[in-house]
Amino acid sequence: MRTTVALLAVLLAAGCSATPPAGTDGDLADDWAVPGAPAPFRPAAGQCHEHLTTNAAPDDYRPVDCGELHVSETVRVGTAADADVAPAAGTPGAKAAYRDCSDAAADFLGGPVRGARVAVQVVWPTRAGWAGGARWFRCDVTTADLDGRGRVSRTGSLAGELTHASPLRLACFDPEVSGGTVTAMTAVACGEAHRAEFAGLWTAPDISYARLESDTGLSAGGCRSAIARFAGLPDDSELQFRSGWISYNPTRAEWLSGERLVRCFIYFSERTFNRSLKNAGPGVLPVR
Incomplete structure (x- = not known):
């Protein structure tokens, strides 16, 4: 029993040493990274999607490889002006986003969108997402009929599609x-x-x-x-x-x-x- 008590005393003394081990400062709380502030979901450009939509929620965000069959492709993600609600169709904010997306699509395709069987779709956050602080808008391009109504699935990215003799021209x-x-x-x-x-x-x-x-x-x-x-x-x-x-x-x-x-x-x-x-x-x- 005396031997056991003596050994325990030695171990406690070693663990409570006033000198911290090499490479440490003895403070367990000062080296933790400060957690970042929570941020609302924001989609990414360069992604392809199986569906064309006007509003997107994080739970429905399932991009696919552009080499697979898809309907739309995101060419840009912009930032909208702060407001209580997302811009409604026909408002200055919605028109500004469409102009931004049209210009981005022309740069991405390598030619004017209206000169090809291509349409531009602006995608906004859902009402819940906007209320949670989301202020993005997504610029998607899709192949379309001349009247702009029929959407056609495809494989492969549309990047630079109009820089050559494309069948979409x-x-x-x-x-x-x-x-x-x-x-x-x-x-x-x-x-x-x-x-x-x-x-x-x-x-x-x-x-x-x-x-x-x-x-x-x-x-x-x-x-x-x-x-x-x-x-x-x-x-x-x-x-x-x-x-x-x-x-x-x-x-x-x-x-x-x-x-x-x-x-x-x-x-x-x-x-x-x-x-x-x-x-x-x-x-x-x-x-x-």
Whole structure:
């Protein structure tokens, strides 16, 4: 018993030494890292997603590899101005975010978005996320039909897609028209027989969407000027006797976001061409 007590005394004395071990300062509390302040969820650019959405919550954030089948790709994550609620459609804040995303998408793709079968989608935090301090907006791009409504899945990133001869670039088409309404626009190579070709963009005035959809005279004037520049034709009253036109307006959601660029196509109801009509001039497109 005396031996055991003596050994315990030695151990206690060693453990309570006034001199701390080498490399330590004897203070157990001063070297812990201070925990950072909690921050709301913020998505990342360069991610691809299986679904296209207008609002995203952390629980639903499941990006996939861009080499897998996906619908959208995030090209930028911006920061919105502080406000009680996220900007509603048509407000200055929502329009500013859409402009930011459109510019980022053009830089990412290597060309103007409205010149390709591509659409821009602004994604906002959910109401709960915004209330929790989230102030981001996500800029997603997706392949889309000419009318901007149909979304098409794809594999591979869209980075630099418009820096080369991409099939997403608007070029030549074989349209189907019924009763003055275009029912289909099938993309074809410009070396094949076709009756329509993308001629450029027309910037519509800041009017109501209902008027844009109904005022064909306004669209005709805007697109004929775009066609004249594209085909090297006089922009005069005789242009209507040289070719027809087809236009594709932005969607209502895009219009509320501030998108004003209308897609214009040179169109012929009977004539077909096996070449591009860029700078074709009056010799190829005479008054008829």
